[in-house]
Amino acid sequence: MDESTELPSSPAATNSLSSSSAVSDDPVPSPRQVRSIADAKRIVEARGLTHVKVGLFDNDGVMRGKYMSREKFFSALDHGFAFCDVVLGWDVQDQLYDNTRYTGWHTGYPDAPVRILPYTCREVPFEDGMLLFLAEFSDSAEVVCPRALLRRVIQRCEKAGFAPYGALEYEFFVFDETPDSARAKGYRDLKPFTPGWFGYSMIRNSVHADLYHEILELAQQMDFPIEGLHTETGPGVLEAAITVDSVEAAGDKAALFKTFIKVLAERRGLMATFMAKWSNDYPGQSGHIHLSLRNKSDNKSAFFAKDAPHSMSDVQRQFLAGQQRLMPELLCMVAPTINSYRRLIPGFWAPTDATWGVENRTAALRVIPGSDKSQRQEYRLGAADANPYLALAVALGSGIYGIEQGWQPGDAVDGNAYAADHPAELALPRTLWDAAQRLKESAAARDLFGDAFVDHFAASREWEEREYRRHIGEWELQRYFEII
Template identity: 70%
Template sequence: MVKAREVKTAQEARAIVEERGLSHVKVGLFDTDGVMRGKYMSRAKFLSSLEKGFSFCDVVLGWDIKDQLYDNTRYTGWHTGYPDAPVRILPESCRDVPFEDDMLLFLAEFDGRAQALCPRAVLRRVIERCRSLGFDPCAALEYEFFLFDETPDSVRNKGFRNLKPFTPDVFGYSILRNSVHGELYREILELSERMDFPLEGLHTETGPGVLEAAIAVDGVEAAGDKAALFKTFIKVLAQRMGLMATFMSRWSSEYPGQSGHIHLSLRNSGSGDSAFFDSSQPDGISQVMRQFIAGQQRLMPQFLALMAPTVNSYRRLVPGYWAPTGASWGVENRTTALRAIPGGDTSQRIEYRLGAADANPYLALAAALGSGLYGVMQQWQPSEPVAGNAYSLELENEQVLPGTLWESTQQFKASEAAQELFGSDFVEHFSASREWEEREYRRHVSDWELERYFEII
């Protein structure tokens, strides 16, 4: 019997679908915001598409997270009539869907001209650049997410106010909580194993109902798939259990934001040794690792829109809440944006702590990896590492991060490094989508404004 995660080729994908006697197969891809879009496909259509690909309405590249149509993009819109775009199925992505008997899920990726805008394809192109430089990249993502004793209906009935967290109060690393609610933790761990985004760790964080999950390390492309699927199916699992999970960057002004930290390392393609480790250097930090840090540090303001892609993202980037406020780095320093982690040949790595839970995993990885590679290509050197509290430092101008989505988008749009790494078509389209997002925000009147101005001003 063919197992889902053993499928590597179109022939093996055909064999497992036929062996299970499936009438339909689930196929999904990820849009600009990292939201999974897809459908059930008939067996005959799926088998045909394995060889020839299929067509998917390109509106998923032309609308926002609420299905509102962009009015400022060139690739697709009312002016093009929203035609179909070619899509290819990825046989090696085959996974069981635990909640649906023998149902299988396959990931897909935009092809043809749409490939320039496809987040997964953008990451793949950065990986290809990495390999052309003689490195094999590895990554692992860790996410914080809040759970609520709510449903999609109840949160709307409450206007997203006065929500009931899954557990009360703050209680980080709690054995009490994960023992009392052992069934939920077991469901999360089993789901993660079965769908092949296994967790190295799962624990409570400081806040009511907040958990942190660390996904196991893998190649960067696989790490992107695993992170994107984790975010999707944790929400599925929660709702199936009468709960809700959110990955928004900061849902309450009373609690810290939710991170999506990225751990990255490079290995030399020929020898397989760590490109980041040099035993003769302080903390084992090799010249390549220093240059990689320098690239991440220097390009962090320019690439921030990929890491902080929503208006809400910037609610998290404030002092004192375990989120970076400038492009700083240090060795084993959790107050810096980049944390160099000594670990010898096996685990020497960089933690990109700026990352937030609301970012598209493919684009966040592309930004973290691409900026580091750019530093290696340019042979840049980083600033002096920060020892102590990075929040208390007076930052250099080039280390100051944009404070709003609009500002970060303008820096991204003007970035020569972004054009070179991600392609001009993607930079133009993504920038337009973020400008739309910020304009949509400005159109709406907030509760804060009403409370502050309605009577008194």
């Protein structure tokens, strides 16, 4: 379930990167006013910082980074710096892929060039004036960098004449546990932060208002402001809708939200999880994406047509058709873990086929009629465990591809999409392995994302499935140990 978010009627401020490296006498900007190299140097010097934080995101959307000395940071702003490319060649447990071409034992895991993005500067609330800057891989490493991939898809969208806007909303469970206690329990019998099924609870958000206020304040300070925050149905589960922005900024906001919600929780002696489905007893956790396009020529909604059925323009119908037709081929970029497929079952608010409907939350794609300001659609397939940059690249890229091809969507679903029969071509892969094979075979994926990325990411998902098959789980022991 989710709360809708209204898209803006005017473009967000552009993220410009000046090549100027001199520190001027201009006023010191606030973190979110930083736009250039000179701005970045000026704010670091004004705060007297000896070090700053620099971070980037790996295949799985996990933030990796370091403290960097001021001198090193200034040099990196001017000339870039090097970061070991192993972060593009290992899994969430830091285990090294053995089946990728881009990096591996065969390359010796060299350093790869990285650029710092001054306009991503953020305050780090817990660290007394500390600043955080995002970075992304450049040069040869750019072809497999998730953030750079999203940027290329955005450029394709802009070349087609559109400015894309988006927002993500996340469900996440909070536990009265620590990393140590959860491991000691084997991740079983964990204690949720609050008990019972109590969606939209005014009691819960009032009793625990201090936590809610900390989340809201953190989001404001780090510029991923939250439009809505409430309990979802299930023990200890919250849902947060991040405020809409340009798609590049939306990716940064979502990735930072996931990272720093975990930081905030652990600093309070709690834990937050964004697993797609952590328990057989409770619904899965979504990461729904709202998207809209505005014409670059006149800044009007490219989706809104006042007199058309459901106010859907031809552009929106083509965009929708691209998302629908390519969803089975691109699924593993949106459902990237073994656990993702535990969520994609009927009756748990997650789609099982590439369906669409108007204001229908049982469909994979939900068209939301509105006005020039609010007409949009929701990519409901997304789970909380997806890399936000890749999920946005899929949702936006597949829609743009549909516009380029002039496709039209199939029939809308009325009522319960789970109970209806759908064409075979709309069926979603049921396992991560099958989804990886579909990605490798997809001509559209290779057109949108490039051969190097498709081969690298598909191989990383095959690795993930192989790691799972090596594991002997509790279910197998209980079922076979004595009896078979």
